[in-house]
Each structure stands twice: as C-alpha cells, then as structure tokens.
Amino acid sequence: MPDPDQIALVQRLFVQNMVAVRGFVIALMPDFSSVDDVVQETFLTVTAKADDFVEGTKFRSWAFSIARFKVLEAARQPGSKELLLDAEVIEALCATESEIEKANTDDGLRALEECKDGLAPKARRVIALRYEESHRPPEIAERLGWTVNAVNVALARARKALRECVDRKLKKETI
C-alpha cells in the first residue's frame, strides 16, 4: 500500500494535469466511447503506483506513460481494434515527445472557446453535434438533412478554421 502522503501528492498532481491527460487519451481514442474508462484506469494506476513517482520529476510525462499503456490495453479489446491505431503506431506517436508535451492547456482551451463563438452558425452546429452530443458524421447528416460527405467536409473545414484561429490567438498572447 503506497504511503498516504504520496497518494495525496499524485492525486493532487493528477487533478492538476487532468485536462492534459484526458486530451492525450482522446487524441488516441477519437470515438470518445472508452475515454472515461481509460482515464479512470489511469487514475487508479497512478494511485496504486504512487510510490514510484519521484517528486520533482515530470508528473505529466509519468501520467502520460501510464495512460499510453491503458490505451494500448484498450486497443487489444475486441471491437476496439478497428477504431484505434495499432500498438506500434501508438508507440511511434508517443515517442514524439516534443509534440506530446504541447498538451492541452487552459490558455488553449480559452482561445478555442472564443474561436468557436466566431464560427459560422452551421459550422458551430456541426461541431456541437460532433463534440457535445458525440454524434458521428452519419448521425449528424441524418439530424441536419445533409449528406455524410457534406458533414465530413464541414467538420474538416471547421477544425481547420479553429486550429488557425487558436494559433493566431496564442501567438498574439506570447508577443
């Protein structure tokens, strides 16, 4: 059983890094369906292995490595294989450390929220259906009376517009 103070430390750090960890998992599990389970399992493992964490070292990297294992475990489950990338690809992506370190930040989320408000109404609606209501393109197409291809194009364009907008805002903040 890990030291209670050490458990308290890692749990506090986990909460502080929750947005980043969750964003990391969603990136590797884009259909959202198992994200809750994987983040929960990550939290439990972080707690169980609390004694392995050395204070002063990078907690986020440690939590990401545990989350990566949990994603890989999930990827082995029947039914998940089709939706998730293969293990070797996930490993290759996670080896791109400099990119992983650019995790989701509060500043980024704030900028994104502002950018979302600036989207054209139809783009905002399609983004809401995908991300707030977890619909996939065929369901969105049915809801909106569009073709699936039109939804795919709208989602891709909206994401591109949002990415460029967020980049602009964050760049302006750092100047």
Add this chain to the structure above:
Amino acid sequence: MDPSRFDFLLNRYLDAELSPEEKSELQTVLLSDPEARRQFWRDARLHGSLRLLAEQESGAHEALSDVEKPGRNRVGHARQRIWFGAAASAAAAALVLFLGLLLTRPLDASAALQQVIDAAGQEGDRTYTVSVLKGNPVRQISGGRALTLEGAVVHFRGKDRYVVIQNLTDGERQRTTGFDGEESWSFIGNGAVNVSDDPRRFRSNLPGSQHDFAFTNLHHELESLGEGYDIQLRDGEDAGMRRLSASKKSRDVRGPREVEIWFDPDSGTILKLELYGLPQGRGGPRAIRLSLTDQRDLGADFFSHTAHHEAGRKIRTEPSK
C-alpha cells in the same frame, strides 16, 4: 503522400470513420514520416480540446476534483465516486426524459397509466421537488463549481414544456434549463443563455458512456420504453392515492429499472414519482423521487428563458437545422 490525402485520412480518423484500407494507409504514413506524426498531434490535440470543452459544459471529467478532499480512502472509493458527475447528469436528464415519457406515452398502456398520461398532458402547471434517494446528488462542473440534484425544482406544462432549476453548491447561483415549446435553453447564474430550436439540445447533455439514456429519437425511444415495462396497479399507502409500479421486462430496455407512480385516482395527477436503477456509468444517483409541491399557474411566459433572467442578458442562439 499528398497533403490533402493525409488531411482527409486524419479527419476520418478523428471522426472514427476510417475504413480498414484507410487505416492502413494512414498508419503507414505515421510510421514513416515524422512530419505526419507532428501533424497528427496538432490535429488530435484540437480534437481533444473540442471534446474537453464540451465535457466542461457537462461537468463529467471535473468530478475528479473530489479526490482532493482529505481524510478519505481515495483508492477504495475512487471507482464509486470518480464519475458521479456524469451519473448525476444522467439522473437529471433521466428525470426530464422520464417525465417526458409520461407526458407523451402512446396508447398501449394500462387504463390507469393512460389516465396518468392524459392528466400529465393537460395544460395545467405542475411543480415537483427532487430528492435523491440513493447515490451522490452532486455534479461537478467547470471552474471548481458543483451542482446538486437534491432540492432541484422541476416545472411542467402540457406535454413538453419544462423548466429545471438546480442549485450550485456555492449556495448562490443556479443552473436553469428549459423548453418553451419552440426553443430549448440553458444558463448558469449570470452567464450567457444558450438557446436552440432543437428540443433535445439540452436534454442530451450526457457523456458518451451514458448513451443508454441519451435519446436521439424521442418517439422511437418512447415506444420502445412503453413496450418494455410490466405495469401493475396497486393501492397507494395513503388514502386518496393509487400507485402504479412499472419494472423493466429485460435489461435490454432503456430507462430506469423500476418506476413507482403515486397518483390522484380522480384527476390522474402524479403526486409522487420514484425512479430506481437510473441509467448511469459508475456510481452516482441511482434513485430519485419527485414530489408534487405546487399546481399554481406559473404565468404565460414562465417556460421562456426571458422569465428567468434580466433583460439584456447575452444570448447565444444556435443555428437552426
């Protein structure tokens, strides 16, 4: 690879729409091209952020902040407590949706249930107070705030209009959500009012793991629920009440496991409603009770958001379908 082809595949991945051939094509590039991996993270990070923003609205993931409370066996209870926010959200939605069922349920029910349905569909206003009978009533939302289902007030008019008012645990603000027959709407405290012409827009605020109760086609779900329950008519414990007990015929049926309805045998008005075995992922409210507290006329505009905030409040209207 042609950049536009890579963009196409990446977007297909983000929407979980890759075919096996497309997946293979994307993976080959990701394994061989560092620039492709960089672009992957750039787009996947945005994808994650969009989802995180949506979750902050629903409050699901921030339930974890509860683990910061000292003096508890965090490991042992983590599974039960960690996601209660999502479950509380499901319970709130279940509450609205199930009453929605009762208000609009089709004709294949017992005579008593039909009487209750007819009464519930009348234009008169009905106000209910919510008690959580089992499970955690609190739902964490963004900014360290939390909502409680305990003591929430639900107003109904006719078949589909409703207003739900929940307190934040800071003791000051409230979350108010409703549908006025044309628009659904929602806001917290002095925040902007989100408005949509989709009646389900703010009812379906459920995390992905809660889809067992996330109706996407209300009529279809109502019909399947109506067919999926065994219903018995009993005497109520109190004089002047009758009771309907409904239980699911099988686990495959969506909705609460059991429903108890106490009603006035003369008017059919629901006096008390208890929902057991609420759909949820892990932990959280498993049973709630609605008690009728008032039947006064709430005024013509009560179900419009304008009746619940001052003039000049920022309105965010979502585009029509």
